[in-house]
Amino acid sequence: xxxxxxxxxxxxxxxxxxxxxxxxxxxxxxxxxxxxxxxxxxxxxxxxxxxxxxxxxxxxxxxxxxxxxxxxxxxxxxxxxxxxxxxxxxxxxxxxxxxxxxxxxxxxxxxxxx
Amino acid sequence: xxxxxxxxxxxxxxxxxxxxxxxxxxxxxxxxxxxxxxxxxxxxxxxxxxxxxxxxxxxxxxxxxxxxxxxxxxxxxxxxxxxxxxxxxxxxxxxxxxxxxxxxxxxxxxxxxx
Numbered sequence: 388x389x390x391x392x393x394x395x396x397x398x399x400x401x402x403x404x405x406x407x408x409x410x411x412x413x414x415x416x417x418x419x420x421x422x423x424x425x426x427x428x429x430x431x432x433x434x435x436x437x438x439x440x441x442x443x444x445x446x447x448x449x450x451x452x453x454x455x456x457x458x459x460x461x462x463x464x465x466x467x468x469x470x471x472x473x474x475x476x477x478x479x480x481x482x483x484x485x486x487x488x489x490x491x492x493x494x495x496x497x498x499x500x501x
Numbered sequence: 502x503x504x505x506x507x508x509x510x511x512x513x514x515x516x517x518x519x520x521x522x523x524x525x526x527x528x529x530x531x532x533x534x535x536x537x538x539x540x541x542x543x544x545x546x547x548x549x550x551x552x553x554x555x556x557x558x559x560x561x562x563x564x565x566x567x568x569x570x571x572x573x574x575x576x577x578x579x580x581x582x583x584x585x586x587x588x589x590x591x592x593x594x595x596x597x598x599x600x601x602x603x604x605x606x607x608x609x610x611x612x613x614x615x
Contacts, residue, residue: 418601429505429606430544431590475543479601484557485600488534491543 391475393495401500406463408495410476411456417479419452420489421461424473433461433474466499473497503527507592507607514582514614522577522610524592530605532595533575534559535567537588538609544591550575553597582614 388447394409410419417439422430435458436452440453449462463470473496477489526533534549546559548567556567560564566578566584574607575594579586595604 422606427609428610430593430604432603435603446593479598482557482559486549486557487601488549488559488567489544489604490531493541493543499525 395491395495396493397496397498398501399498400466402466402468404499406466406470406497406499408461408474408497410458410459410461412478412490412492413457413475414478414480416454417487419450419459420449420477421459422445422475422477422491423447423461424475424494431477437491443472463497466497468499468501470495471477471499505592505594505605505607506612507590509610510511510608512610514579514612516582516584516614520579520582522592524575524577524578524596524607525573526575526592526605527573528594528596528605529548529597530570530594531572532598533567533569533608534593534604535575535577536591536593537561538591539588547577547590548565561610564590579612582612584614588612 413487420435421433424430434445436450447464452459475491475494477491480490505526531552535547536544538544545561550556550569589609590605591609593604
């Protein structure tokens, strides 16, 4: 059951430019998280935003959440080649056992060229 | 500070063979999960555990078994490998339910079933 859909699927920019990725989801959430995955590696948590928050910052990252539109965006400012990775949004969903799992989108592949 | 450690990193199996993917974490997290990542499908939850001795099924549990005898370890067993189980497998651990807070992921096991 895929909840989040990222847009665009792929993004190619130059170093120093800003990168914006969007995520849309289908059902109500308690929070939304963004993860980064470098090629061939595991996922690394970037930021969590709760449903009662509209915007959150962490270093060069800015995340917004619009629960009325069921969408979120991740902005990376002043991109670096090291930001090249896939970025996933993940929302929470409660199983009938009460376990709160993560539901991932298919990701945005970001390529930052020097 | 190892975090989540998965072994092996790569594995090739013949159809019908069985094997165990190992996962260990050193953060004393109660919650652990196994996901599989397939192209175009994001990550899907296979099994999860909310503490030693307690496991349950996720979205795609068929063909896999888990056990949790200690807080640290959460192995995933493939009973009789099938080509449809060719995937990248990730183990994750978290202090809270994984939809509630940050999850830590291992580096992944790339499994090919021929």
